[in-house]
Amino acid sequence: MVVNQRLLTLGIESSCDETGIGIYSSEDGLISHKLFSQIELHAEYGGVVPELASRDHIQRAVPLIKEALIDSNIRLEDLTGIAYTAGPGLSGALLVGGSIAQSLAWGLGIPALGVHHMEGHLLAPLLQSDQPQFPFIALLVSGGHTLLVEVTRIGEYKILGQSLDDAVGEAFDKTAKILGLGYPGGPALAKLANKGIEGRFNFPRPMTDRPGLDFSFSGLKTFARNTYINFPKEKANIAKAFEVAATETLTIKCRRALEQTGLKTLVVAGGVSANISLRSTLNAMAKKLDVDVFYPAHEFCTDNGAMIALAGHFRFLSGQRNDHYEISIKPRWSLEELQSV
Ligand code: KG4
Ligand code: ZN
Numbered sequence: 001m002v003v004n005q006r007l008l009t010l011g012i013e014s015s016c017d018e019t020g021i022g023i024y025s026s027e028d029g030l031i032s033h034k035l036f037s038q039i040e041l042h043a044e045y046g047g048v049v050p051e052l053a054s055r056d057h058i059q060r061a062v063p064l065i066k067e068a069l070i071d072s073n074i075r076l077e078d079l080t081g082i083a084y085t086a087g088p089g090l091s092g093a094l095l096v097g098g099s100i101a102q103s104l105a106w107g108l109g110i111p112a113l114g115v116h117h118m119e120g121h122l123l124a125p126l127l128q129s130d131q132p133q134f135p136f137i138a139l140l141v142s143g144g145h146t147l148l149v150e151v152t153r154i155g156e157y158k159i160l161g162q163s164l165d166d167a168v169g170e171a172f173d174k175t176a177k178i179l180g181l182g183y184p185g186g187p188a189l190a191k192l193a194n195k196g197i198e199g200r201f202n203f204p205r206p207m208t209d210r211p212g213l214d215f216s217f218s219g220l221k222t223f224a225r226n227t228y229i230n231f232p233k234e235k236a237n238i239a240k241a242f243e244v245a246a247t248e249t250l251t252i253k254c255r256r257a258l259e260q261t262g263l264k265t266l267v268v269a270g271g272v273s274a275n276i277s278l279r280s281t282l283n284a285m286a287k288k289l290d291v292d293v294f295y296p297a298h299e300f301c302t303d304n305g306a307m308i309a310l311a312g313h314f315r316f317l318s319g320q321r322n323d324h325y326e327i328s329i330k331p332r333w334s335l336e337e338l339q340s341v
Helices: 038-041 051-073 089-107 117-127 168-178 184-191 218-230 236-259 276-289 306-317
Strands: 008-013 017-027 029-037 081-087 112-117 134-143 146-153 156-162 263-268 292-294
Touching: 008 089, 008 117, 008 306, 017 051, 017 306, 029 051, 029 306, 038 051, 051 089, 081 089, 081 117, 081 306, 089 112, 089 117, 112 117, 112 306, 117 134, 117 146, 117 263, 117 306, 134 236, 146 236, 156 236, 168 184, 168 218, 168 236, 184 236, 184 276, 218 236, 236 263, 236 276, 263 276, 276 292
Parallel strands: 008 081, 081 112, 134 263, 263 292
Antiparallel strands: 008 017, 017 029, 134 146, 146 156
């Protein structure tokens, strides 16, 4: 079933440490988005504290929804559907977004739908005018996931490879912690790496010496720790060696996935897709292979509500809905379990 009426979808993201709200219109695209990042709240603990994250989402979500409505000149009653992140993520945090979405939807008599956080990331490049065409390879790189996915169309995903241990964002964060940088470590490590000399240290490119598309990043962090113990004054060079090894490893596997499938389009999304060094290594590889690469706009690389509104929009558009108003979440959820649209 394809819906003809104008759709106005509210998206709510609360899977980890960002409360994100987006409003997506079938006529005008993304018309508003708001974000509150809990970085300061968790910084003193050096990582996300789940209970604190849930409590903060409770405080932030409704005021942000109000702001998004005011900004876009939309009344609550104009909404036609509400999408929320149902997983993967922290259970308590997901329950906050799910409860707010289902209660609002029930009150308004409109459907609410739980969407997959990584599908949101994967679709984020479709928020801009220059869009990738299906089918394509997606490299999803975040704090919780490192996935290489063959995307036939929305909802039809085949996982070609994934990390067997730490996600690449997690490895950035842990290495940053070892080097005494702040939380979240990814951007801080990237900044320090800019001051480092390439080639001073040579870190391994894990699992690139054997066939396959899986990843392993926990060894890089250990390599960084050992190097730091021996060379405590060379933080920037260690950050550089880590970043080069991580980005080259991702690029080698992307190249393999593109060659293996013969696809000519690559989408890169998730928090680590903001990394400049990764982008330039991938772009150089793609140029050689005559492949087009698409990234989300910088503000939509990391967690946000706009990508959840968009993912929900496509699903509502295809007639998917859930009128039971159950607060259902899936803290563990594979992209391959999704229904195609
Ligand atoms: O997608 P995201 O916001 O949240 C998850 O779904 O996990 O990704 C957050 C991750 C963190 O590990 C963060 O350190 C990393 O993305 N990140 C970066 C950069 N910006 C964010 N890693 C490397 N370089 C960056 N510029
Ligand atoms: Zn994310």
